[in-house]
Amino acid sequence: MSTAPRPRLRHALGALTVFLLLPALVACGEKVTGYGDETVSGFDGATVSADVKKAPTLKWKSAISYPKDPKVKTLTEGDGEAIPKDRGVFAKIYIGNATTLDKEWAYESQAAEGEELPADKPWSTILKGAKVGDRIEAIVGSADLLGEGGNPQMGIGNHDTLLVVVDVVKAAADKTPHDVDATELPKVVEKNGKPTGFDFTGIPKPKADDVLKRVIVTEGDGEEITTDQTVTANYLGMTYGAKKPFDESFSKEAVPFALNQVVAGWTNGLEGVKVGSRVLLQIPPELGYGSQEKPGQGGTPGIPANSTLYFVIDVVKAEATPAPQ
Structure with a gap:
């Protein structure tokens, strides 16, 4: 997973x-x-x-x-x-x-x-x-x-x-997403039309207390996402300056997840975004994994403690979260 x-x-x-x-x-x-x-x-x-x-x-x-x-x-x-x-x-x-x-x-x-x-x-x-x-x-x-x-x-x-x-x-950290110019976040690197990483050239090292930054690269024409929904998306995540993603789904298949059960940077960064959009997020540590260190799996790099996270996310669909059984 x-x-x-x-x-x-x-x-x-x-x-x-x-x-x-x-x-x-x-x-x-x-x-x-x-x-x-x-x-x-x-x-x-x-x-x-x-x-x-x-x-x-x-x-x-x-x-x-x-x-x-x-x-x-x-x-x-x-x-x-x-x-x-x-x-x-x-x-x-x-x-x-x-x-x-x-x-x-x-x-x-x-x-x-x-x-x-x-x-x-x-x-x-x-x-x-x-x-x-x-x-x-x-x-x-x-x-x-x-x-x-x-x-x-x-x-x-x-x-x-x-x-x-x-x-x-x-x-607590400011959870409000701050929409910024695309030049403030790293460029998405693609191969055969699919994201494979980020190019951090010219992007300064992030501060631990930075705000949640967001760029709507492409706005979809679907309904706006709410935090009580299950969202299906393709995504790629990297830490600053990393050579490889710590996780991605573009080479596999889109992943469904309850938006109120993920890191706060995802929850707040995707709230109000329209289905069909491509979004870039820069997530400060407190809205990501904080002081937790995440080991790499299957040859992918891990996530060091207190890391700022960078994501490109393609929102495929959003639907009501099933009630607990």
Whole structure:
């Protein structure tokens, strides 16, 4: 199977995906608060430690009433850069159940840089005006954060009040494709009318924090692609300055893949492109394979860690993704 559109773990699809794909730390508390029991409103029901150098500690005073909308406050203000508007963040997150009053966090991040949180509600509300280094506390309804069913794996019901602590680590990469002049990307080398590689002559070495660059070489006349579709395409991928592709399908046959299950550079770079188009993409590491190193297969070169990826993609068709069986 191809290297380029290999399925990946996508944390940016929404809060529910974030929590279902990662191990949940479930604590079984003895005290259960019903809807008729005494509760308090807002942040008076709990104390959360403010030292961002340490994982937050949690002490309950009382159950917290279910909020109509998220309530947010900054416990500790960071001194890092402000998170750009409409940009997701990487953050360490901690979730406590303010209805059952379990002593342990129902969920806490394990990765050093935390999870990538999307710029969608309720995260956009919680992270409005956030800066790197902030510790933010929020009171959120379980339905708003996890959907109507809650999350039984985390011991969270469908109408539980959640206390969420967010330690902001860094801004997520800009996923917006930037349409550039064709001279900014390498030329496609062809043989017998099919792409065989890229010519990087005159193209400067890319920076790790470059944006997602796109060139529509030929615009098709089909429907615009949406991220919930399965796209069939021919493609060729190379790293900067490489002599050979690390993967390609032009010598074989077009490959179908669910657009929301590939590297973010493909997902965002192909969204809105018309079927029948030829597209060039320059994908920065954070929207590709990041710090992962991909070994070569069958005599093809591998992908070094933190590589910028270059693709030529011919979109053959796009159709609805089959529902999971």
